[in-house]
Amino acid sequence: MNMRDIARRAGVSSATVSRVINGSPLVREKTAARVRKILEDVKFIPNPSATTLKYGRSKTYGLVIPDITNPFYAEFLGIFEELMTEIDHEVLVTVSESPEKLEKNVRRMLMRQVDGVVFMGSEFDTEKVDALFRHRIPLVTVDRRVAEEGCSDVAVDFNAGYLEAVRHLCLLGHQRLGFIGGIEGLKTSADRLKAFRKAVEAADLVYREELVTGGDYRIAGGEQALFTLMKSRIKPTAILTANDMTAFGAVRGLHRLGLSVPGDVSVIGLDDVLMAEVLQPALTTIRIPRRRLADECLKALNYTKEDVDRKGRCFTVKPELKVRESTGPVGVAKRSKRV
Amino acid sequence: MNMRDIARRAGVSSATVSRVINGSPLVREKTAARVRKILEDVKFIPNPSATTLKYGRSKTYGLVIPDITNPFYAEFLGIFEELMTEIDHEVLVTVSESPEKLEKNVRRMLMRQVDGVVFMGSEFDTEKVDALFRHRIPLVTVDRRVAEEGCSDVAVDFNAGYLEAVRHLCLLGHQRLGFIGGIEGLKTSADRLKAFRKAVEAADLVYREELVTGGDYRIAGGEQALFTLMKSRIKPTAILTANDMTAFGAVRGLHRLGLSVPGDVSVIGLDDVLMAEVLQPALTTIRIPRRRLADECLKALNYTKEDVDRKGRCFTVKPELKVRESTGPVGVAKRSKRV
DNA sequence: CTGTTAGCGCTTTCAA
DNA sequence: TTGAAAGCGCTAACAG
Numbered sequence: 001m002n003m004r005d006i007a008r009r010a011g012v013s014s015a016t017v018s019r020v021i022n023g024s025p026l027v028r029e030k031t032a033a034r035v036r037k038i039l040e041d042v043k044f045i046p047n048p049s050a051t052t053l054k055y056g057r058s059k060t061y062g063l064v065i066p067d068i069t070n071p072f073y074a075e076f077l078g079i080f081e082e083l084m085t086e087i088d089h090e091v092l093v094t095v096s097e098s099p100e101k102l103e104k105n106v107r108r109m110l111m112r113q114v115d116g117v118v119f120m121g122s123e124f125d126t127e128k129v130d131a132l133f134r135h136r137i138p139l140v141t142v143d144r145r146v147a148e149e150g151c152s153d154v155a156v157d158f159n160a161g162y163l164e165a166v167r168h169l170c171l172l173g174h175q176r177l178g179f180i181g182g183i184e185g186l187k188t189s190a191d192r193l194k195a196f197r198k199a200v201e202a203a204d205l206v207y208r209e210e211l212v213t214g215g216d217y218r219i220a221g222g223e224q225a226l227f228t229l230m231k232s233r234i235k236p237t238a239i240l241t242a243n244d245m246t247a248f249g250a251v252r253g254l255h256r257l258g259l260s261v262p263g264d265v266s267v268i269g270l271d272d273v274l275m276a277e278v279l280q281p282a283l284t285t286i287r288i289p290r291r292r293l294a295d296e297c298l299k300a301l302n303y304t305k306e307d308v309d310r311k312g313r314c315f316t317v318k319p320e321l322k323v324r325e326s327t328g329p330v331g332v333a334k335r336s337k338r339v
Numbered sequence: 340m341n342m343r344d345i346a347r348r349a350g351v352s353s354a355t356v357s358r359v360i361n362g363s364p365l366v367r368e369k370t371a372a373r374v375r376k377i378l379e380d381v382k383f384i385p386n387p388s389a390t391t392l393k394y395g396r397s398k399t400y401g402l403v404i405p406d407i408t409n410p411f412y413a414e415f416l417g418i419f420e421e422l423m424t425e426i427d428h429e430v431l432v433t434v435s436e437s438p439e440k441l442e443k444n445v446r447r448m449l450m451r452q453v454d455g456v457v458f459m460g461s462e463f464d465t466e467k468v469d470a471l472f473r474h475r476i477p478l479v480t481v482d483r484r485v486a487e488e489g490c491s492d493v494a495v496d497f498n499a500g501y502l503e504a505v506r507h508l509c510l511l512g513h514q515r516l517g518f519i520g521g522i523e524g525l526k527t528s529a530d531r532l533k534a535f536r537k538a539v540e541a542a543d544l545v546y547r548e549e550l551v552t553g554g555d556y557r558i559a560g561g562e563q564a565l566f567t568l569m570k571s572r573i574k575p576t577a578i579l580t581a582n583d584m585t586a587f588g589a590v591r592g593l594h595r596l597g598l599s600v601p602g603d604v605s606v607i608g609l610d611d612v613l614m615a616e617v618l619q620p621a622l623t624t625i626r627i628p629r630r631r632l633a634d635e636c637l638k639a640l641n642y643t644k645e646d647v648d649r650k651g652r653c654f655t656v657k658p659e660l661k662v663r664e665s666t667g668p669v670g671v672a673k674r675s676k677r678v
Numbered sequence: 679c680t681g682t683t684a685g686c687g688c689t690t691t692c693a694a
Numbered sequence: 695t696t697g698a699a700a701g702c703g704c705t706a707a708c709a710g
Contacts, residue, residue, distance in 0.1 A: 048688090050702085071614055111385065
C-alpha cells in the first residue's frame with residue numbers, strides 16, 4: 001500500500017496525496033478531505049526509506065552511551081527516546097564501551113543516515129568520530145565543555161553541584177571530606193575532581209590529596225576506592241563521589257567495614273538514579289535533571305544543525321542537591337541502628 | 340559517494356560493485372580486488388535505505404519493552420542490541436508503558452519496515468498489535484506461553500525457578516512462605532503466582548491465601564505489599580517475589596519495620612539484576628539468563644520468519660537460583676547485626 | 679564474468 | 695489546483 005494506491009482510489013495523482021500528507025496548502029480542501037478519508041480507511045503507513053533515499057534525511061538521531069547497565073544512561077535513554085518520539089524522530093541507540101565498538105557504531109549511524117548524534121560520557125575519540133565530521137553530521141557532546149565547528153556541547157555544572165553538596169556537609173559539621181572520582185584519564189573525571197576541589201576550597205576547608213582517590217563509575221570500583229580511602233591515616237567523615245554507582249559501592253564498602261551511614265560516614269552521590277531513593281539508607285545525591293538535559297541536547301542539536309559550518313555553542317544544565325538519609329551530622333555514630 | 344562513484348573509479352559497472360560488496364562469486368578475483376581496494380580507500384559506506392526501499396527488508400528488529408527504568412529490561416536491551424549488531428542488524432527500541440504508546444510504537448515499527456518484533460513483558464494487546472499480523476511481520480512474545488500463526492514465544496520456566504527457590508528455603512527450615520506477585524490482571528503475574536503455588540505444594544507445604552499479595556513489579560509496590568503481608572495474622576518467615584524490583588521494595592519495607600533480612604525474614608527475587616548483588620544484604624534471586632533469553636528470541640524470530648503462515652513455536656529458558664545473603668535459616672534473628 | 683536496466687516509494691519542479 | 699516525471703542508491707533479472 002503506497003501513495004499511488006491511495007491516489008488511484010481517490011482519483012488523484014500521487015503528488016496530491018503527498019501534498020495532503022504533508023499538509024501542503026496547495027490542495028483544494030474538498031480533494032484533501034477525500035484523500036484523508038481514504039488514508040484513514042486503509043490505515044495508510046508511509047515508507048520513510050523513500051524519503052531518506054531521496055533526501056538523505058532520516059528523521060533519526062544517534063545516541064551514544066557508554067554503558068546501558070548504568071541506570072543513569074538507561075533512564076536518560078528513556079526520556080530522550082520519548083522526547084524524540086514527540087517530534088516524530090527515531091533514536092538509534094548505540095552502546096560503546098570500547099573504541100572498537102565506537103568505531104563500528106559510527107559506521108552504523110552513518111549508514112542509517114542519522115540527522116545528528118549525541119555523545120554521552122564515552123570519551124570523545126576524535127579520530128574514531130572523524131567520519132561524522134567529514135559527513136557534516138551535526139554533533140552534540142555531553143560534558144566535554146568544548147564546542148567546535150559542527151559540534152555543540154551540553155555540560156552539567158559540576159561546580160554548582162559539588163558546591164551545594166559541600167555546603168550541606170559543612171552545615172552538618174563535616175570538615176574532612178573525601179572524594180571518590182571517576183576513571184582516571186577521562187576528562188570528565190578530571191572535571192568532577194576539579195569541581196570538588198573548588199567547592200572544598202570555597203568552603204574554607206583544606207583540600208587533602210590523601211582523601212581523594214579514583215573509581216570506575218561502577219559499584220565495584222566505588223567499593224574498592226572506599227577501602228583505599230579508609231586505610232589512609234586521616235579518614236574522611238564524609239565522602240563525595242563521581243556518580244551514584246560509585247556512591248553505592250562506597251556505602252556497601254562502609255557496611256562491610258562495619259561502619260554505619262551516615263552515623264560514621266556520610267556519603268553523597270551524583271546523578272540521582274531511581275535506585276538512590278531506595279537504597280538503605282536512601283542516598284543523598286546531586287541530581288542531574290534528565291529531562292532538562294535531554295531538552296538541552298535537542299536545542300544543541302538544532303543549533304548545530306542550523307549551520308554545520310559554524311562553531312557550536314556550549315549549553316549548561318544545573319544540578320540540584322537531593323538531601324536524603326545518607327548524610328547526617330558529623331560524629332554521631334548510632335550503633336545498632338536496627339533495634 | 341555511492342556505488343556508481345566507486346564503479347567509475349574502478350572502471351566497472353555499479354552492478355559489479357554491488358556483487359563485490361555482497362560477496363558474489365560471479366566476479367573475477369582480480370576485478371574484485373581492485374574494487375575492494377577502492378572501497379577501502381574511500382571508506383565507502385553503503386546506504387541501506389535503498390535496499391530497504393527495494394525489498395521492504397530493513398535489517399532492523401523492533402523490541403518492545405514496558406519500562407526502561409527496570410534494570411532487567413535495560414540489561415536485556417544491551418545484550419539484545421549487541422547480539423543484533425553481531426548479525427548486522429539494527430534494533431528499534433520502543434518503550435510502551437501504555438496501550439496508546441504501544442499503538443504508536445507499532446506504527447513506528449511498521450514505518451521503519453522492521454523484519455520482526457520481540458515483545459517483552461508488556462501485555463500483548465492483540466487489538467493494538469493486529470497491524471503487525473496484517474503486515475505479516477514475524478513476531479515473538481516473551482512469557483506469553485502461546486504460539487500462533489506468525490508468532491512464536493519464549494518463556495521463562497517459572498515453575499523450575501520457584502521450585503528451586505522453595506527447595507532452598509525448605510532446607511533452611513522455612514515453612515510459611517509469602518509471595519508478592521506482579522500487577523493483577525497480567526497473564527504473566529498469574530503464571531508467576533501459579534508457579535509459586537505449584538512449588539509450595541510440591542514441597543508439601545500448605546499454600547495460604549493470606550500469605551500472598553500483589554505488587555507492581557516496582558520497588559514502591561513491593562514495599563506496600565510487604566506491609567500488607569506483615570499485617571496479616573500469620574506472618575511469613577520467607578518471601579518470594581515476582582521480580583527483583585519487588586524484592587528490593589520488600590527488603591526496604593522489612594528494614595522500615597525494624598526487621599532484619601535474613602534474620603527475621605528471608606527474601607528471594609527474580610531476574611538477577613546487577614543491583615541484586617549490591618544491595619545490603621545481597622539478594623538471593625532466581626536468575627533469568629539474559630544472553631540465553633536473547634539467543635532464544637533470535638531463534639524464535641528466525642523460526643517464525645521461515646514461514647509466517649505457520650504456527651510459531653514455544654521456546655523455554657531455564658532460570659537458576661543464585662543464593663546470596665538475603666536468605667538464611669528460619670528463626671535466627673540476629674539483632675544489632677551492625678556491631 | 680560483466681554490463682544494462684528497471685523499479686522500490688516518495689517529493690518537488692515544472693508544466694498545464 | 696492538479697498532474698507528469700525525474701531521481702535518490704541499490705540489486706536482481708537478463709543480455710551479452
